[in-house]
Amino acid sequence: MFSIVITHILGLIIVEMVGPTLCFIPSRIPTQALPKPFVFNQSSSTSLETTTEMPLTKLHIGGLFPMTGTGGWLGGQGCQPAVEMALEDVNSRPDLLPGYYLSLTPNDSKCDSGLASALLYELVYEPPTKIMILGGCSIVCSTIAETAKMYNLVVFGYGSSSPALSNRSRFPTFFRTHPSATIHNPTRVKLFKEFKWQRIAIILEAEEVFVTTAKDLEYQCKKAGIEVLTRVTFLSDPSDAVKSLARQDARIIVGIFYGGEARKVMCEAYKQNLYGKQYVWFLLGWYEDNWYLPVKGLNCTKEEMLKVVQGHFTTEAIILNRDNKQTVAGITAQQWLDKYHQRLNQNLGTSVRPEGYQEAPLAYDAIWAVALALNATMHKLKKRGIAIESFNYENKLISQEIQNSLRDTFFLGVSGEVKFTDEGDRIALTQIEQMVNGNYNLLGYYDTQDDNLSWASAPQWLETGSPPKDRTVIVEQLKTVSLSFFVTLNAIAAIGIIWSIGLICFNFKFRKFRYIQMSQPLSNYIMLVGCIGCLSSVILFGLDSQKINARDFTKLCHSRAVLLSISFSLFFGAMFTKVWFAYRLSTQLEQSSKSKQKVENAQVVLMISLFCLIDVAILTSWFIKSPMIRITEKLEQEDVDPNDENIKVNFESLIVRRLERCDANLVWYCILFGYKGLLLLFGLFLAYETRSVKLKRLNDSRLVGMSIYNVVILCMITGPVSLVIVNHVDAHFAFITFTIIFCSG
Incomplete structure (x- = not known):
């Protein structure tokens, strides 16, 4: 109790110090990032309070969306519209959270851990009491989840893949619909074995999410008897790291970095001739489809970038349900996608897919997971004569019941079956894609639990028609x-x-x-x-x-x-x-x-x-x-x-x-x-x-x-x-x- 009082005082001091500089309230979100700001609170003109004879009780959720910034994952641009849609659908269901509706207050975290920490204190110390925090971007979730446990707050991530977040002793109240980045590694190792590669190299950006992913990949490779030739890290300029790969004759290269850094790495790979029939790159699958197109400051042309990215593989957890089944929202995944495109056109006035488009189904299902868990918690507490809205930051009982309900949550969402491990991680299949002529082709799926690799189409190999060797072959x-x-x-x-x-x-x-x-x-x-x-x-x-x-x-x-x-x-x-x-x-x-x-x-x-x-x-x-x-x-x-x-x-x-x-x-x-x-x-x-x-x-x-x-x-x-x-x-x-x-x- 004493520690919580001290933390409260420190939080108030920080809020006073950062003042208007760091504390983003809804009205301060940049208009260019949010063409149609969507704020769910009492004063919002767009609030979805249902008109009934009896007033509905609000359950407040604090939202952190990485909308603007200069680095990291800025997927809030594509995920926030999906969250808006989910809140509309959840609050329109009379059988879900009867007598309550969800209200969300969004803030721009800029994928900045320092700013996110200040915003968390603002959400905690400014009324109303938040029953949960919704967060995106791994470094933001790592920061707020480690602090939120002191307030018995559950943090739910829709766009955070850092393996570090699976550490239950460090993040006991964290859950996420975005699978851990380590879900890629069993798939990668399976592909290495499939193509008879015994030596790989790793290049990564110096971020915690990528460092922990790379360490896990090394461990998985060691278990499988696969040699990791080198692991090179870079902070902002990847040129030296890529040159090191070239010097060490790396042929099968796993790249682990954000989309903005991916452009730099692949541009440098073109300059170092690390592309063509004898090289294979493995990249993350959650980049936008046109991520490789050159931007201002990139010293490579579109034609050069197309050459270097040709034939690379991506691995990513299933983001959109493959089946044409009706989801928990009463619509199929394709029907939801059509509605989502309409929402983007309304908000942005253009068909351009914003960053975070790939993770939008995860953000949508995150709200449904929260709503279903709160609904189950509400009924459990009601039997004990406890109202869910009585939650405060010192009430550990309600927080524990919410966590138990999340562990038991299982439903078919637009991103597929949603269920969680004891560590709060999403259980999902992995899909494998390959870029051919500037477009991603679906190759197949891998089920980690059953060790089942199913092919939808055969990989295409440049010129040779067969997988290249993992090293310069000495004859x-x-x-x-x-x-x-x-x-x-x-x-x-x-x-x-x-x-x-x-x-x-x-x-x-x-x-x-x-x-x-x-x-x-x-x-x-x-x-x-x-x-x-x-x-x-x-x-x-x-x-x-x-x-x-x-x-x-x-x-x-x-x-x-x-x-x-x-x-x-x-x-x-x-x-x-x-x-x-x-x-x-x-x-x-x-x-x-x-x-x-x-x-x-x-x-x-x-x-x-x-x-x-x-x-x-x-x-x-x-x-x-x-x-x-x-x-x-x-x-x-x-x-x-x-x-x-x-x-x-x-x-x-x-x-x-x-x-x-x-x-x-x-x-x-x-x-x-x-x-x-x-x-x-x-x-x-x-x-x-x-x-x-x-x-x-x-x-x-x-x-x-x-x-x-x-x-x-x-x-x-x-x-x-x-x-x-x-x-x-x-x-x-x-x-x-x-x-x-x-x-x-």
């Missing part, structure tokens, strides 16, 4: 040796192998000829076997995980190293033994012309075996200590060619080229290449030293020396160049292959 392609190149070079290597086998056969057949015997035939056999091994490795270097199982790629890596290393030791080792013995024989001949030492086969085998054993030791240690593994490296990105027959896409995609290679510890490469390098350099030295030597016992020593020059030069070029062109798979394969072929030839 990974492994860079491999082209098949034609692989076959061609392997065919050349096969010819070399056949030629080597032919030479082996030739040497064996003519092994008894003196000319063949003088060329050290054993070394020739070993050299040709080494050539066959090196040429065979060409096949291994052309294989990849698309030609063999990826799990076997590491075996391929080891096989390449073993085959090429051992074959090189056989091939180059055989030539090395020839120049080595040529060098020894030449020096022996210089020391003693009588020397007739012969080259023993055992010495050849021993030397070549030594080279191979060193290879085996290095490779064994390598594979045991640090075996090679398959890795892929990301290379350049490039746009997908829409005409590429191998990649069927209907959305923007990128190809990421990947290079597959064998990865090993660099130390082992250094050991192996170091050993081979020393062998090459020593062989080069011996070939140089024996360049002018002519030996009958080694008649091909000079040709062997030339071959060593060829091998050393090609190996010295191939090593560095192959590292440079490693990303060019075909060129890399060709360079290594030609080196092997020329060395073996």
Whole structure:
């Protein structure tokens, strides 16, 4: 009781302070906003007091309508005429509130919470006593509902969707015919699943109604396993927020903001190219049909705005009853709509639909819900000997009975079935629409309670005919040796192998000829076997995980190293033994012309075996200590060619080229290449030293020396160049292959 007295005193002080500046009484409502002011009070010339033999008792309702202002939802322009119609219909019913009629005093709240607070104190402290407050605009309802509970006043909202208003501990006396904004979220999540989208982005205006809606959407998405890529907020200028969406490659975007800010967002989306076949926008469904048309100060043309809004989806609770059934007012929803259009033409003198046109059925049903609840409360109180008009701001009993009656209220209104949850929220279906060529097409309805999505028509997708992807699709392609190149070079290597086998056969057949015997035939056999091994490795270097199982790629890596290393030791080792013995024989001949030492086969085998054993030791240690593994490296990105027959896409995609290679510890490469390098350099030295030597016992020593020059030069070029062109798979394969072929030839 003490707190209420203090509140009364504070209220009076505020009213005195704001005075004529903030307190809007009916006569002060701007005429341009209300061409025909409609004020239901004792002095109003338009009062609907019914002429009866016995005077009727007025039940006063305080009304707050957002009529004018610079921001927020100004839906009072379209909702107040609907409230006028409802009051006329309710007060003309003798069976409803017998002995009473409803009187409403409207005020312009401008969708401003500060002004609404001052107007509430004016309504409370200026007689007559108000039995209820009717409010629109979420930020206004949040302010007055939090205060009104201290006066046991029920606040009824016709145009407030903030999820915060569902908080019963904070707003215990609040009810509304406009469903909570969170009713959109289950519908959105259902559509995300329907179109197989797993990633979305959210952009919202920094208002409590939108912040709480966005948080609930994030929660719903998390439950459904859908990723929220980002949530960006803006206060008045959305340019930075829209740029952030573009930077993060947002494709499925949920926009939550008032209609005025929606124009700015979509204009900026046009500038950032966030529209077209690969983007889908979800907006609120309670904007006016032509909300996107440019206004003064918007730096976009009508054609540009039409481009960016084309194909976007909207979700909104059912506003107008779909059935042709008779409502509680005795008329169908369509008949009511026709009457409402007539009222707008009378008030505005034009067919232009004012802001709040969409919510007008909710405002109309709000009065009916209030009237039916007060009617039920009146009968309950009458049985207890209490008159409903005895309500005062300290009478909690009557307020509680009104709330109980509202919870039990159920009727068919022009906006559909009207019933409320324990939190005071409206229970309703959600309708889904899509903009096509500047007009909204009805797609279907979603029943949250039954999780039932019913389609009225199919969505239309720009150009593609199917839903776009929720992100830039990365098409990974492994860079491999082209098949034609692989076959061609392997065919050349096969010819070399056949030629080597032919030479082996030739040497064996003519092994008894003196000319063949003088060329050290054993070394020739070993050299040709080494050539066959090196040429065979060409096949291994052309294989990849698309030609063999990826799990076997590491075996391929080891096989390449073993085959090429051992074959090189056989091939180059055989030539090395020839120049080595040529060098020894030449020096022996210089020391003693009588020397007739012969080259023993055992010495050849021993030397070549030594080279191979060193290879085996290095490779064994390598594979045991640090075996090679398959890795892929990301290379350049490039746009997908829409005409590429191998990649069927209907959305923007990128190809990421990947290079597959064998990865090993660099130390082992250094050991192996170091050993081979020393062998090459020593062989080069011996070939140089024996360049002018002519030996009958080694008649091909000079040709062997030339071959060593060829091998050393090609190996010295191939090593560095192959590292440079490693990303060019075909060129890399060709360079290594030609080196092997020329060395073996």
